[in-house]
Amino acid sequence: MGNIFITGVSGGLGKAMAEYFIRAGGAVFGVSxxxxxxxxxxxxxxxxxxxxxxxxxxxPCLDALFTDNQFDLFMLNAGTIGQYGDLADISLQEAKHVEDVNVWSNKVILDYCLQKKMSVRQVVAISSGASVSDARGWSAYGVSKAALNMLIRMYAAEIPETHFCSLAPGIVDTSMQEYLYSLGKDDKYQTLGVLQSAKESGKMPSAEAAAENIINALPKIRETIKSGGYADIRKL
Ligand SMILES: NC(=O)c1ccc[n+]([C@@H]2O[C@H](COP(=O)([O-])OP(=O)(O)OC[C@H]3O[C@@H](n4cnc5c(N)ncnc54)[C@H](OP(=O)(O)O)[C@@H]3O)[C@@H](O)[C@H]2O)c1
Incomplete structure (x- = not known):
């Protein structure tokens, strides 16, 4: 196992993926x-x-972090949900911040790779079912994940030597889900009820179980998903 870069390694899915790769002997580079x-x-x-x-x-952070320019995997995982609820209720400033973190940071990272002539075999951007859902409440987060899917499609066309995929990880028991759970039920937002039932019935996988599932699916993603495509781990 070679070099792996993961964003958002302080908790949740990113930390679980980092730990899995570390224990498997990979050289793991992380930021958060x-x-x-x-x-x-x-x-x-x-x-x-x-x-x-x-x-x-x-x-400058990547200059200090990377000690090699050949990577097996970039796992663009970091993400912020912002404020769940109606898009009309969040400020433009907050909506832009959600996009800055969830979308444009990844452009800066991928442009860095191009400028430094790095070789990256596979890029997986952690997207969300919210990127293709019209359920009320996903707000700026849904907009940002839809934009992320298209960002990945654009880079796939521009960098044919790397395999790109936007991957929805399914629902995972992390601090993001704790935030959604804390909002309680609301008839306006049916998603909240669905997520709460999943958490209460124990049907929400742990970050560790979800990380293992994603990592095991990496070869299949390369083999079956056209570069730049969107996939949902639950349907792979
Ligand atoms: N959990 C789910 O059910 C679910 C479902 C669909 C998609 N996803 C996606 O899965 C990915 C991981 O989410 P998670 O559930 O593991 O969430 P999480 O537990 O909240 O972890 C998010 C990670 O992203 C990092 N992050 C957030 N804002 C950042 C910033 N401004 N700069 C650098 N790092 C930042 C956090 O680190 P710091 O706070 O230390 O910076 C943390 O390590 C996200 O892209 C999320 O959208 C999750």
């Missing part, structure tokens, strides 16, 4: 604002603190 303290002890894990909403800080 806060550090995954229990992973810092591993010699094959390199970490830099980075706010992906601050785009100017991304290239």
């Amino acid at each position: 604002r806060s550090a995954p303290k229990d992973l810092l002890q591993f010699e094959n894990f390199s970490f830099r603190s980075l706010d992906l909403g601050n785009h100017e800080s991304i290239p």
Whole structure:
């Protein structure tokens, strides 16, 4: 197993994927604002603190982080949900911030790779079922994940030597779901009821189980999904 870069390694799915790859012997490079303290002890894990909403800080951070320019995998996982609810109720500033983190940070990262002539075999951008859902409430998050899907399609056309995919991970028991759970039920937003039932009935996989599922699916993604395509792990 070679070099793997993961964004959003401080918790949830990103941390679980980082730990899986570290234990499997990969050289894992990770970023997030806060550090995954229990992973810092591993010699094959390199970490830099980075706010992906601050785009100017991304290239110098990657300069300091990367010790090689050949990668097996970029897992563009970091994401923020912003405020769940009606799009009309969130400020333009907050909507733009959600897009800055969920979409445009990935442009900066991929442009960095191009400028540095890095070789990346596979890019997986963690998308969401919200990117293709018209359910009320996904708001700026849904808009950002739909834009992420198209960003990945564009780069797939521009960089044919790398396999690109936007992947919806299904519902995963992380702090993002805790936030949605904390909102309670609301007749306006049917999704909240569905997610709450999944959490209460134990049908929401842990981050560790979801990470393993995604990692096991990586070869199948390369073999069956056209580069740039969107896939849902539940349908693979
Ligand atoms: N959980 C689900 O059910 C679900 C479903 C569909 C899609 N997803 C997607 O899966 C991915 C992982 O989500 P999760 O559920 O694991 O969420 P999570 O537990 O909230 O973790 C999000 C990760 O992203 C990082 N992050 C957020 N804002 C950042 C910023 N400005 N700069 C750098 N890193 C930032 C966080 O680190 P810091 O806060 O330390 O910066 C954290 O490591 C996201 O893209 C999410 O949209 C999740």
